[in-house]
Amino acid sequence: MADTPHTRYMIASDQWRAHRKGCPPCRTDQHCPTGAPLFGQFARLQNDYLQHLRRR
Ligand SMILES: [Zn+2]
Numbered sequence: 001m002a003d004t005p006h007t008r009y010m011i012a013s014d015q016w017r018a019h020r021k022g023c024p025p026c027r028t029d030q031h032c033p034t035g036a037p038l039f040g041q042f043a044r045l046q047n048d049y050l051q052h053l054r055r056r
Contacts (some may be wrong), residue, residue: 009042009049016042 016038020026026035 005045005049005052009045012038012042012045 016035019038022033023035025032026046031039035038
């Protein structure tokens with residue numbers, strides 16, 4: 001799989017969503033110690049991806 005902003009964003013998104021599904025605190029935006037970095041990475045990669053789209 002090509003390592004592009006989009007694929008990295010999709011991977012982070014999948015990881016974050018998979019965690020949130022089984023984690024009630026994260027579902028209510030009270031990020032637990034495991035969920036906080038996953039959410040942080042998801043938010044950062046989402047931002048990178050959106051920036052990447054805007055530059056084209
Ligand atoms: Zn969590």
